[in-house]
Amino acid sequence: MRWLRRNAVSIVGILVLVYLFIPISVVTALSFNKPAGKFNISWNSFSLDAWTNLCGVPGVCSSFVTSLEIGLVSTLIATLLGTMIAFALVRYRFRGRSTTNLLIFLPMATPEVVMGSSLLALFLNMRFPLGPLTVAIAHIMFIISFVVVTVKARLQGLDPRLEEAARDLYASPRATFRYVTFPLVLPGIIGAALLGFSLSFDDFIISYFNAGTLVTFPIYIWGAAQRGIPPQVNALATLVFVTALVIVLASQIVQYRKRKAMESS
Amino acid sequence: MAEQSRTNQVEDLHLVNLTKRFGDMAAVDDLTITIPAGSFFALLGASGCGKTTTLRMVAGLEDPTSGSIRIGDKDVTRLRAFQRPVNTVFQSYALFPHLDIFENVAFGLRRRGVKDVKATVEQMLDLVELGSLARRKPTQLSGGQQQRVAVARALINKPDVLLLDEPLGALDLKLRRQMQIELKRIQTEVGTTFVHVTHDQEEAMTMADTIAVMNAGRIEQMGHPAEIYELPKTAFVANFLGQSNLIEGRVAGASDDLIDVTAYGVAFRVPKSRSSATGTAIIVGVRPEKMTVLDALDATKVPDGHNAIFGRVTDVSYTGVSTQYLVRAAWGQELIVFEQNMIVGDRCEVGDDVIVHWAPSHTFGLDGDENINAGVDAAVLALDATAGQ
Numbered sequence: 038m039r040w041l042r043r044n045a046v047s048i049v050g051i052l053v054l055v056y057l058f059i060p061i062s063v064v065t066a067l068s069f070n071k072p073a074g075k076f077n078i079s080w081n082s083f084s085l086d087a088w089t090n091l092c093g094v095p096g097v098c099s100s101f102v103t104s105l106e107i108g109l110v111s112t113l114i115a116t117l118l119g120t121m122i123a124f125a126l127v128r129y130r131f132r133g134r135s136t137t138n139l140l141i142f143l144p145m146a147t148p149e150v151v152m153g154s155s156l157l158a159l160f161l162n163m164r165f166p167l168g169p170l171t172v173a174i175a176h177i178m179f180i181i182s183f184v185v186v187t188v189k190a191r192l193q194g195l196d197p198r199l200e201e202a203a204r205d206l207y208a209s210p211r212a213t214f215r216y217v218t219f220p221l222v223l224p225g226i227i228g229a230a231l232l233g234f235s236l237s238f239d240d241f242i243i244s245y246f247n248a249g250t251l252v253t254f255p256i257y258i259w260g261a262a263q264r265g266i267p268p269q270v271n272a273l274a275t276l277v278f279v280t281a282l283v284i285v286l287a288s289q290i291v292q293y294r295k296r297k298a299m300e301s302s
Numbered sequence: 303m304a305e306q307s308r309t310n311q312v313e314d315l316h317l318v319n320l321t322k323r324f325g326d327m328a329a330v331d332d333l334t335i336t337i338p339a340g341s342f343f344a345l346l347g348a349s350g351c352g353k354t355t356t357l358r359m360v361a362g363l364e365d366p367t368s369g370s371i372r373i374g375d376k377d378v379t380r381l382r383a384f385q386r387p388v389n390t391v392f393q394s395y396a397l398f399p400h401l402d403i404f405e406n407v408a409f410g411l412r413r414r415g416v417k418d419v420k421a422t423v424e425q426m427l428d429l430v431e432l433g434s435l436a437r438r439k440p441t442q443l444s445g446g447q448q449q450r451v452a453v454a455r456a457l458i459n460k461p462d463v464l465l466l467d468e469p470l471g472a473l474d475l476k477l478r479r480q481m482q483i484e485l486k487r488i489q490t491e492v493g494t495t496f497v498h499v500t501h502d503q504e505e506a507m508t509m510a511d512t513i514a515v516m517n518a519g520r521i522e523q524m525g526h527p528a529e530i531y532e533l534p535k536t537a538f539v540a541n542f543l544g545q546s547n548l549i550e551g552r553v554a555g556a557s558d559d560l561i562d563v564t565a566y567g568v569a570f571r572v573p574k575s576r577s578s579a580t581g582t583a584i585i586v587g588v589r590p591e592k593m594t595v596l597d598a599l600d601a602t603k604v605p606d607g608h609n610a611i612f613g614r615v616t617d618v619s620y621t622g623v624s625t626q627y628l629v630r631a632a633w634g635q636e637l638i639v640f641e642q643n644m645i646v647g648d649r650c651e652v653g654d655d656v657i658v659h660w661a662p663s664h665t666f667g668l669d670g671d672e673n674i675n676a677g678v679d680a681a682v683l684a685l686d687a688t689a690g691q
């Protein structure tokens with residue numbers, strides 16, 4: 038009983054981790070399965086087919102690439118626009134500033150079904166052909182909100198004396214931005230971009246409304262789920278998960294190394 | 303850039319009718335001072351009196367409402383901050399957190415297009431004794447070290463004027479004493495004009511060769527520390543810079559070089575040369591350490607011609623170097639007296655009837671219109687601010 042009380046925190050922690058990782062390990066395990074029938078649900082026998090033949094099932098890889106492309110392009114544009122909007126909102130006083138501040142939250146607050154269907158109605162009304170462009174436009178719309186909110190918070194948290202110090206030290210307005218303001222806001226921008234990309238990559242609802250005949254990765258999986266998801270999807274999902282994990286670990290290690298180097302110097 | 307070809311010769315800094323208003327409130331009110339080239343100049347005043355605003359206008363971070371700023375005979379009032387040959391050590395240091403110590407110090411040189419900064423930066427880091435920490439980030443340094451980086455980062459640009467806004471405010475007492483000596487050493491070494499803002503009168507007196515006492519946006523008095531201390535011209539200065547006993551009286555007559563004053567029925571004498579009174583109302587002032595306490599029975603021992611007051615001791619505190627007495631005069635005012643502990647033996651005790659006396663040459667006269675309590679609260683506030691850190 039005493040033992041239980043003393044280790045309660047660790048036990049709960051481990052249980053939560055197990056809870057978080059079971060689905061992921063199931064996904065990964067089934068990528069090495071050779072399904073008996075149409076559905077890759079129960080374990081049959083070990084096989085590397087899905088991994089050696091990643092693009093073996095038609096549509097898997099092309100939809101994956103489509104989602105990557107849309108994610109990258111939307112993130113790039115949204116980050117650029119969102120950063121500029123954040124600077125304008127924080128640094129300048131103009132008419133409609135507080136309205137903009139409020140409206141920028143709307144895409145985050147609106148239910149995705151509502152946003153997806155409204156956009157569809159708009160595109161149809163304008164006779165705008167559905168496809169990669171409409172999906173990208175929709176994604177840019179909601180990523181911008183996240184970028185603006187994150188970068189704005191970062192900018193507001195910036196000590197104004199740092200920029201004054203730069204001006205005092207012979208930095209022109211342009212140099213102040215380049216050597217002080219931007220580097221200090223950059224982590225916020227990068228964070229917002231990463232978040233924006235992952236939101237775009239796994240968005241289903243809004244994309245489904247506005248994709249027309251375009252098939253993104255989530256849309257492909259949705260379709261495949263009716264007929265049985267091929268193990269290749271599990272393999273790709275594992276790949277994405279591992280990539281994310283490697284990025285996180287790498288950044289941790291770099292930071293740890295830096296700290297070590299500092300302490301020993 | 304024209305500033306690049308700047309000579310090493312330092313020049314006076316002139317503030318002429320400098321005024322800054324925030325709405326209706328004048329934070330700096332018609333300030334006119336000349337700060338001599340190469341001097342260690344202290345701008346002393348209580349919190350909120352306009353010191354920071356004055357510095358920011360000199361640095362170019364704040365536009366004056368009116369007035370002008372000149373360095374030598376060059377008018378810099380309209381120059382932007384990054385065009386002025388002036389650098390600042392900020393109150394909170396404002397070191398760039400994303401750059402290491404070396405790059406922080408090199409910042410000004412790089413922005414002015416200096417190519418080879420290594421030798422200069424290392425030399426500057428050695429001057430402030432931080433050579434070994436060049437590759438650390440600011441957050442990995444102690445308060446005292448950050449402070450020295452801030453000084454190095456500003457000084458490396460060889461500014462005509464270095465502005466320091468309460469640079470020691472965030473340090474604990476011991477470190478502050480140490481940095482006072484350090485800053486003084488650096489100033490002597492480089493010979494740049496230092497304008498040092500502080501609310502700590504002791505700091506101003508120990509460091510500066512010229513002090514300007516500031517109150518509510520104006521300069522009350524300016525001069526060498528000893529000169530201001532010995533001969534304050536206003537009640538604010540008398541109370542804010544050290545302590546004073548101020549007694550309200552009226553001019554009763556005058557001899558060759560002394561003014562005869564009557565206050566509460568007691569006669570005092572004030573040297574004409576030491577009085578800034580203009581009418582018949584006058585305030586008699588004396589510093590506590592200039593006074594001597596005697597037992598009332600020894601009244602005959604008071605030297606001829608000295609000013610003297612009978613009273614009763616209400617408090618005695620022994621501080622080692624000196625003993626501090628509070629003596630209540632007949633009219634109820636409490637006088638403060640510091641006696642050096644020269645003699646071992648009897649001291650006066652609470653309740654003793656005593657006579658307090660001092661030489662007329664140590665007396666100063668203030669205009670009778672002055673409020674004898676001006677600056678008392680401000681001094682207490684400044685002391686609290688110091689103690690609170």
Ligand SMILES: Nc1ncnc2c1ncn2[C@@H]1O[C@H](COP(=O)(O)OP(=O)(O)O)[C@@H](O)[C@H]1O
Nearest residue numbers: 324328329347348349350351352353354355356
């Ligand atoms: N940007 C500002 N807007 C409005 N009032 C200000 C501003 N900056 C300073 N003040 C006011 O001006 C006065 C002087 O401030 P400051 O120069 O910072 O004083 P100090 O540095 O002597 O403590 C204060 O009353 C302060 O509230």
Ligand SMILES: [Mg+2]
Nearest residue numbers: 350353354468
């Ligand atoms: Mg201040």
